[in-house]
Amino acid sequence: MLRLRHDRRSTGARGAAIVDFVLVLVVLVPLVLGILQVSLVLLVRNTLAAAAADGARYAATAGRGEADGAARTRDQIAGAISGRFAQDVSARTVLVDGAPTVVVTVRASVPALGLGGPGVDIQVAGHAVEEEQ
DSSP, X not given: OOOOOOOHHHHHTTTHHHHHHHHHHHHXXXXXXXXXXXHHHHHHHHHHXXXXXXXXXXXXXXXXXXXXXXXXXXXXXXXXXXXXXXXXXXEEEEEETTEEEEEEEEEEXXXXXXXXXXXXXXXXXXEEEOOOO
């Protein structure tokens, strides 16, 4: 006849796995959420910078103006991520070393994990030297 032996040492460690899991989870969840937030901010920042540069190049071509560059930037942003990031787009012409240069500036706020709450404010600019006619 087979006798099962009850070991007293195993009864004390029965809940240890749950406690270990919770302790690891308390550290791991904020770390993963932080990485996701940084990734979201970098994605939005890079997209806004690319759209601003494209809008500046578009506005700097012969026959185009600042309004055309700002509109192109808004369209690029709305097509790539979301139109809510294209609310504050401005374009102006400045002189850089005597050359007329179009500067397209985009300001946006990236909410926490894209859901809402306190956001990260981003400002990017794209520059392009105007073509001569």
